[in-house]
Amino acid sequence: MTASLAPQLVLRNIGKSFASGTVALEDVQLSVRQGDFLSLLGPSGCGKSTALRIIAGLSSPTSGHLEWPGGELARGEIGFVFQEPTLLPWASVFDNVWMPLRLRGVSRAEAAGEIGEALERVHLTGFEKAVPRELSGGMKMRVSVARALITRPKMLLLDEPFAALDEITRFRLNADILDLWHERGFTAIFVTHSVFESVFLSNRVAVMAARPGRIFREMAVDAPYPRTDAFRTSSDYAEICREVSHTLARAMGDESMGEEAGARGVFNIGVH
């Protein structure tokens, strides 16, 4: 899946400060194209979650604004996956996935087919009646993903969704997310603090710096999809990861590293 060139969303000079005096974001410029898989990569506290919440409309910027050149997405057209599974603990897996549709007035019977498909898509067939506490962390996260995708959102926002999972599970879920992205063609904005995860998944990585939170540099990950496990062990991948790591280190103020930018597979597309 290749991203079209038309921007779907543009963040213009977005700033956010809290009453406590924290400047969470300052002058953030970012353009997201339809079908992009964009990772926001940065150290803890650099405002990644804040940026995501602003995009989702859960929080409004102190300065600047969002532009939706192709028309603003309605509330329900944006899916959100939180860092924790954030499921209803009293409801079954089925009911959890049903909830977004239920809130739109879709009955249980009408939704059943689609929910079955969604659960099959995340390998959870047979667990419809389990409640969240009977599932492992990875399975809960899968439910959360299925729930976010059941409404067929045009844009999916993920806030460090797999940070709490072990590496094996994380790899598997990364592959699943990529498949789904490929299949459905939504735009994905993925918050992470893992260089490896961001490079594996995205076609663009926005490296953020903290205090104040800002976009330090945007980088394109110039590797073809579909990305398989073979990509993870390729020298291209290692090279790109090294490059992104260096940029991240520079963003965090360590000037001694990462001077040799522009290596194979990565080109710097700079800050707008």
Added chain:
Amino acid sequence: MASTDLSTTRMPPAAAIDAEEAARIRAARREKIGRWLMPLAIMCLALFLWHMICVANEIPPYILPRPWLVMTTLWQDAGILLPALLVTLKITVLSLALAVTGGVGLAILFTQSRWVEMSLFPFAIILQVTPIVAIFPLINIYVDNQTAKLLLCAWIVAFFPILSNTTLGLNSVDRNLLDYFRLNGATRWQTLRHLRLPAAMPYFLGGLKIAGGLALIGAVVAEFVAGAAGQESGLASRIIEAGYRLKIPRLFAALLLISLTGILIFVSLSVISHLILRRWHESAIERDR
């Protein structure tokens, strides 16, 4: 308000269990039996001691009746005591129902608007901290109907734990879940129905257990203060009456009935609570290790 389809639990395939697991199962079984057996044994012991003290000191029954006499009195005076029990039970259950309606209703109102909560909550606290016995003379003047008087008293005593617990529960919803509902364009009513009320359930049930006991206390205390009123008199009137007439065994029998009622209320509310929460809430889940 638990969701649908909580009926079936998938069982793990039968597998060979190791010694540790077997020991754990045995310990769990022993604990289960012990939970009933131990209190029963202690009670029998206490009754026996009670009996022995009466015998040894030759205490006359009008000072301290022996346990067996209390039992037989309960049987013989059932014709007097049971109708009284029914009256007390009726007041208790009705006032508990009103406390649930009022408490949950007010709590919902509170969560809809912080202003309403800020304005009204202090009055709920005032109502709670003022001893019911002190308010009762006023109620006695303003309310004519005996049943209404008792109901009002028991209600005042019972509704606060429900109100405060439910309010706490409705406000302790996971913030991300609230955001998630907002993202999906949920209306206020949908958020209440599908998120806030189920999330408040464990808190509400905790309040209900306290309120159940308080409703009984409220019903009995109110009747003590109000005094007997014809055929509508409950167990408290019987106790006062028995005290005047030095029918101490009957007094003890009535006391026993009140205690048993209290236990019954507590046990049934605990069972209800367990049935509702057992699938998902930590408080009701049996520990594995």
